[in-house]
Amino acid sequence: MKKSLYFITYYLVFLCANLVLAQTPKKIHIEQSDFADVDQVKFPDALLLTGNVKVSHDGVILTCNKAYFFQKENYLKAFGNVQLVQGDTLYLNSNYAEYSGQLKKAFATGNAVMTSPDATLATDTINFDRNVQEVFYNTNGTIVNKDNTLKSKSGRYYVNQKKFQFLTAVTLTNKSYEIKSNHLDYFSNSGHSYLFGPSTITSKTNYIYTEKGFYDTKKNLAHFLDKSYIKYDDRLIRGDSLYYDRNKEFASATRNVKITDSINRGVIRGHYAEMYKLKDSMFVTKRALAVNFVDNDSVYIHGKKLMVTGKEGNRIIRGFNNVRFYKTDMSGKCDSIHSSTKLGLTKLIGNPILWNGESQITGDLMHLIADKKTQKLDSLKVLNNTFLVSKDTLGTGYNQTKGQNLYGKFKDGKLHDVDIIKNTEVIYYMRNDAKELIGINKNVSSKINILFDKNTIETITFFNNVDGDIYPEDELPPNARTLKGLNWRGDERIKSKDDVFSKEEDEEELKIQEATTKDKAKKATPMKIRKETLNYDKKKKKI
Numbered sequence: 175m176k177k178s179l180y181f182i183t184y185y186l187v188f189l190c191a192n193l194v195l196a197q198t199p200k201k202i203h204i205e206q207s208d209f210a211d212v213d214q215v216k217f218p219d220a221l222l223l224t225g226n227v228k229v230s231h232d233g234v235i236l237t238c239n240k241a242y243f244f245q246k247e248n249y250l251k252a253f254g255n256v257q258l259v260q261g262d263t264l265y266l267n268s269n270y271a272e273y274s275g276q277l278k279k280a281f282a283t284g285n286a287v288m289t290s291p292d293a294t295l296a297t298d299t300i301n302f303d304r305n306v307q308e309v310f311y312n313t314n315g316t317i318v319n320k321d322n323t324l325k326s327k328s329g330r331y332y333v334n335q336k337k338f339q340f341l342t343a344v345t346l347t348n349k350s351y352e353i354k355s356n357h358l359d360y361f362s363n364s365g366h367s368y369l370f371g372p373s374t375i376t377s378k379t380n381y382i383y384t385e386k387g388f389y390d391t392k393k394n395l396a397h398f399l400d401k402s403y404i405k406y407d408d409r410l411i412r413g414d415s416l417y418y419d420r421n422k423e424f425a426s427a428t429r430n431v432k433i434t435d436s437i438n439r440g441v442i443r444g445h446y447a448e449m450y451k452l453k454d455s456m457f458v459t460k461r462a463l464a465v466n467f468v469d470n471d472s473v474y475i476h477g478k479k480l481m482v483t484g485k486e487g488n489r490i491i492r493g494f495n496n497v498r499f500y501k502t503d504m505s506g507k508c509d510s511i512h513s514s515t516k517l518g519l520t521k522l523i524g525n526p527i528l529w530n531g532e533s534q535i536t537g538d539l540m541h542l543i544a545d546k547k548t549q550k551l552d553s554l555k556v557l558n559n560t561f562l563v564s565k566d567t568l569g570t571g572y573n574q575t576k577g578q579n580l581y582g583k584f585k586d587g588k589l590h591d592v593d594i595i596k597n598t599e600v601i602y603y604m605r606n607d608a609k610e611l612i613g614i615n616k617n618v619s620s621k622i623n624i625l626f627d628k629n630t631i632e633t634i635t636f637f638n639n640v641d642g643d644i645y646p647e648d649e650l651p652p653n654a655r656t657l658k659g660l661n662w663r664g665d666e667r668i669k670s671k672d673d674v675f676s677k678e679e680d681e682e683e684l685k686i687q688e689a690t691t692k693d694k695a696k697k698a699t700p701m702k703i704r705k706e707t708l709n710y711d712k713k714k715k716k717i
Contacts, residue, residue, distance in 0.1 A: 199248060199275055199276045199277075199278070200231060200232045200275065201231075201245075201248055201275060202229050202230075202231045202243065202248055202249075202250055202273070202275040203229060203230050203231065204221075204223065204228075204229050204243065205228040205229055205230050205235075206226060206227065206228040207223040207224065207225065207226065207227045207228070207241075208224060208225025208226050209222075209223070209224040209225055210222065210223055210224075211224070217242055219244055219245070219246055220242045220243060220244050220245075221242070221243040221244075221245060222240075222241075222242060222243075223240065223241040223242075223243060224239075224240050225239070225240075227239065227240065227241045227252070229241070229243070229250060231273070231275050231278075232275075232278065232304075233260060233261065234258055234259060234260045234304070235258070235259045236250065236252060236256070236257070236258045236259075236271070236273060237255075237256070237257050237259075238252035238253060238254055238255060238256040238257070238271070239253060239254030239255050240252070240253040240254055241253065247274075247276065248274070248275035248276045249272070249273070249274050249275065249276070250272065250273045250274075250275075251270075251271075251272050252270065252271045252272070252273070253269075253270055254269065254270075255267075255269075256268045256269065256270060256271040256282065258271065258273070258280055258282070258302070260304070260333075262291070263290060263291065263333060264288065264289070264290055264302075264309075264333055265288070265289040265290075266280065266282050266286070266287075266288050266289075266300060266302060266309075267282075267285075267286070267287045267288075267289070268282035268283055268284050268285060268286040268287070268300070269283070269284030269285055270282070270283055270284045271283070277305075278303070278304040278305050279301070279302065279303050279304065279305075280301070280302040280304070281299070281300075281301055281302075282299070282300045282301075282302070283298060283299040283300070284298070285298075286298060286299055286300040286311075288300055288302075288309055288331070290331075290333070290336065290362060291363075292319060292320075292336060292362035292363045293317050293318065293319040293338070293362035294317065294318045294319075295309070295311070295315055295316070295317045295329075295331065295338075296315065296316050296317075296318075297311045297313050297314065297315030297316070298311075298313040298314070299311060299312070299313050307332065307333040307334050308330060308331065308332055308333065309330065309331035309333065310328075310329065310330040310331070311328060311329055311330075312327075312328045313327075313328075314326075314327055315327075315328075315329055317329075317338060317360075317362075319360075319362050319365070320365070321348045321349065321391070322346055322347070322348050322365065322391055323346070323347050323348070324338065324340070324344060324345065324346045324347075324358075324360060325344065325345045325347075326340040326342060326343060326344035326345070327342040327343050328340070328341065328342045329341075329342075329344070335361070336361055336362050336363045336711075337359055337360065337361050337362070338358075338359070338360040338361075338362060339358075339359050339360075340355070340356075340357070340358045340359075340360070341356065341357055342356060343356060344356070344358045346358065346360065346367065346391070348391065350377055350394070350420065351375050351376060351377035351420070352375070352376045352377070353367065353369070353373065353374070353375050353389065354373065354374050354376075355369050355370075355371065355372070355373035355374075356371050356372070356373075357369070357370040357371045357373075357700070358370075358373070359700070359703075361707055361710070363710055363711055364390070364392070364706075364707055364710040365390060365391040365392040366388065366389070366390055366391070366704070366706075366707045366710075367388070367389040367390075367391060368387070368388055368700060368701050368703065369384055369385075369386065369387040369388075369389065369701075370385070370386055370698075370700040370701070371385055372385055373385065373387065375389070375396075377420075379406070379420075379423060379451070380404055380405055380406050380451075381404075381405040382396075382398070382402070382403070382404050382405070382418070383401070383402060383403050383405075384398040384399070384400065384401070384402040384416075385399075385400040385401045385402070385698075386398070386399040386400040386402075386698070386700070386701050387399065387402065387701065388701055388704065393421075394419065394420035394421050395417075395418070395419055395420075396416075396417070396418040396419075396420070397415070397416070397417055397418075397701075398415070398416040398418070399414065399415055399416075399701065400698070402416050403416075404416060404418060404425050406451060408435060408436050408437045408486065409433060409434065409435055409436070409449070410433070410434045410436070411425055411427055411431070411432070411433045411434075411447065411449055412427070412430075412431065412432045412433075413427025413428055413429060413430060413431040413432070413447070414427075414428060414429040414430050414690065414693070415427065415428040415429060416428075422450075422452070423450070423451040423452045424448070424449070424450055424451075425448070425449045425451075426446070426447065426448045426449070427446070427447045427449075428445065428446055429445050429446075429686060429689075429690065430445065430686075430690060431443060431444045431445060431446065431447045431458065433447060433449070433456065433458070437486050439466065439467040440464060440465060440466040440467065441464070441465045442456075442458050442462070442463065442464045442465070442480060442482065443458070443461070443462070443463045443465070444458035444459055444460050444461055444462040444463065444480070445459075445460035445461055445686060446458070446459050446460045447459075453483070454483060454484055454485050455481070455482065455483040455484075456481070456482050456483075457479060457480065457481040457482070458479070458480045459478065459479045459480075461476075461675065461679055461682070461683060462476060462477055462478070462479060462480040462493075463475070463476050463480075463674070464476075464480050464482075464491060464493070468501075468544075468549055468550060468551070468587070470587075471501050471502050471587060472501065472502075472671070473499060473500075473501045474499060474500045474501070474671045474674055475491070475493055475497065475498075475499040475511065475674075476493075476497065476498045476499070476674035476675060477493030477494050477495055477496065477497040477498075477510070477511070478494060478495035478496060479493070479494045479495065480492070480493050480494075481493075481494075484515075484516075487515065487516060488514075488515065488516040489514075489515045489516075490512070490513065490514050490515070491511070491512075491513040492510070492511065492512055492513075493510060493511040494509075494510050495509070495510070496509070496676075497509065497510055497511045497522075498668055498673075498674040498675075499511070499668075499674065500668045500670065500671050500673065500674055503530070503531060503587070503588050503629050504528065504529065504530050504531075504588075504589070505528075505529045505667065505668035505669070505673075506522060506526065506527055506528040506529060506540075506668070507525075507526070507527050507666065507668070508522040508523060508524055508525060508526040508527070508540070509523060509524025509525055510523045510524055511523065515546075515549065516546070517546070518543055518544040518545060518546040518549070518552070519541060519542075519543055519544075520541070520542040520543075520544070521539070521540070521541055522539070522540035522541075522542070523539065526538075526539065526540040527663060527666070528540060528554075528556075529667050529668070530589045530626070530629055531589075531626070531628070531629020531630055532564045532565065532629065532630060533562055533563070533564040533626075533629070533630075533631070534562070534563050534564065534662065534663060534664065534667075535556060535560070535561070535562050535580065536556075536559070536560070536561045536661070537556035537557060537558060537559055537560045537561065537579075537580065538557060538558035538559050539556070539557045539558065540554070540555065540556050540557075541554070541555040541556075541557070542554055543555065550584075550587065551584040551587055552583070552584055553581070553582060553583050553584060554580070554581070554582035554583075554584070554589065554592070555579070555580070555581055555582075556579065556580035556582075557579050558578060558579065559576075559578070559659070560576060560577050560578060560579055560580040560594055561574070561575075561576045561657075561659055561660070561661075562574070562575040562576070562580070562592070562594065562624070563575070563660060563662060564630075564631065565662075565664070566603040567605070567609070568605070568609055568611075569603060569611065571601075571603050571614070571655055572601070572655075572656065572660065572662060573601065573602050573603055573631065574599075574600065574601045574602075574656065574657045574660060575594055575598065575599070575600050575602075575622055575624065575634075576594075576598065576599050576657050576659065577594040577595055577596055577597055577598035577599070577621075577622065578595060578596035578597055579594070579595055579596065580592055580593070580594050580595075581593045581595070588626070588629065589626055589629070590625070590626055591623060591624060591625045591626065592623070592624050592626075593621060593622070593623050594621070594622045594624070595620070595621045595622075596620070596621075597618075598618065598619050598620065598621060598622045598636075599617075599618050599657050600615060600616065600617055600618075600619075600622060600634065600636070600642070601614065601615070601616050601655060601656070601657055602614070602615040602616075602634060603615075604644065611647055612644070613644040613645055613646050613647065614644065614645050614646075614647060614650050614655065615634075615642070615643075615644045615645075616642050616643065616644075616645060616650065616654070616655075617636065617640055617641055617642020617643065618639075618640075618641050618642060619636040619637060619638060619639055619640040619641070619642075620637060620638035620639050621636075621637040621638055622634060622635070622636055622637070623635040623637070
């Protein structure tokens with residue numbers, strides 16, 4: 175039993191001794207020097223090395239013109255043409271340097287330059303902690319990395335990760351753009367940049383703002399979050415998440431997207447959008463809504479998908495699948511819409527319906543025509559199977575007018591008068607000033623003119639081949655009070671800008687906004703480092 179205890183004790187002592195030896199700092203080793211001297215008066219306990227000095231310590235080589243080596247402290251002061259080399263990953267040059275073998279830390283100053291395989295840092299003073307493989311500086315520094323130049327007041331370089339981290343006034347520039355930020359992580363091998371906090375990217379083609387973003391400076395690809403936007407000459411695109419390809423001048427946005435057109439005084443919203451600047455085109459889906467400002471009023475257009483193409487002055491807006499639109503005194507629906515600023519023409523295609531005040535207008539095809547210069551509504555065309563209907567203000571009947579085509583004129587943005595031509599028919603409930611029913615006018619003619627006042631029918635005038643009469647209410651049976659093709663769709667009427675969306679779209683919107691609120695409540699954190707950044711050198715070796 176005693177022998178066993180003896181051997182166990184001996185083994186533990188042996189392990190502890192080896193552990194202490196392993197933790198004992200290695201001594202700085204003098205490899206070379208032209209001259210060596212000792213001056214205990216001026217430099218007590220120091221070995222003075224002069225000419226072609228070369229020392230080594232635990233994997234690093236240091237060369238200089240002159241050095242003071244304090245052997246007890248395991249400390250070196252180096253002068254003139256100082257260079258510290260760690261393998262093939264780091265070179266540190268300066269006029270003066272200090273190195274501690276005890277702490278494995280270096281201090282370099284005077285035209286200090288750190289060179290790695292992917293970048294060069296020039297500044298006044300550099301500190302290098304070999305224990306954690308980190309370089310840091312607090313003096314104005316310049317980093318050159320192939321096509322990029324970075325300047326900052328302070329920074330840190332993580333040798334193993336090949337990452338520069340800047341927390342104070344950093345600027346990254348190249349021939350295409352300039353990045354400014356107070357927190358930028360830059361990976362010198364991949365050229366990947368991570369931005370956190372208010373940051374800007376400025377170029378000839380656009381201006382980008384973000385508070386959390388990723389930018390691949392080699393591929394010119396980017397991803398931005400948190401209050402980000404891209405501003406072009408005439409358009410600004412926002413979204414909770416933005417993707418950008420500078421090579422193609424392509425941008426996409428996801429969730430809470432807003433595109434502002436400063437020249438055409440318009441806004442397009444949705445939850446997904448793509449913009450192709452070189453093609454002057456974009457499309458928006460997922461609760462897509464275009465808002466245009468005309469005649470001191472706003473026109474709201476919604477479709478499953480909205481597309482905008484063409485340069486200023488020749489811009490075309492297309493809307494697809496169950497298009498709905500609304501302005502203060504007019505609204506409508508159709509299968510698709512096509513609007514050209516150059517022609518001043520908006521086509522409502524596929525089962526179009528228009529509500530002008532209390533009046534419902536239908537036809538095979540509708541054209542809204544605007545003044546090309548002012549873009550104010552000028553006229554309306556309804557082609558084939560025109561039908562205009564409104565409810566009798568006090569009764570249960572319907573005022574009805576039908577014919578082949580309708581031609582209307584706008585005044586101050588409101589429909590003022592219309593002509594309905596060819597095979598026209600009318601049923602109209604006539605009332606006096608006291609709103610009492612005089613009779614029901616039922617007739618046919620070649621043409622009808624209707625004047626509107628405050629979006630209600632003021633007068634009706636019949637032209638050519640008028641045939642009909644005014645019937646007392648009890649003399650015209652109910653089945654004779656409707657024209658063939660009457661289809662009152664008052665329950666579908668869009669009465670506000672919110673009505674352009676369906677119930678299902680509103681329910682989906684609530685979910686999206688709940689998710690948005692949760693995201694905003696989260697603590698702001700830097701963007702997570704991508705796998706493509708962390709594995710960049712591994713992929714490079716495979717290639």
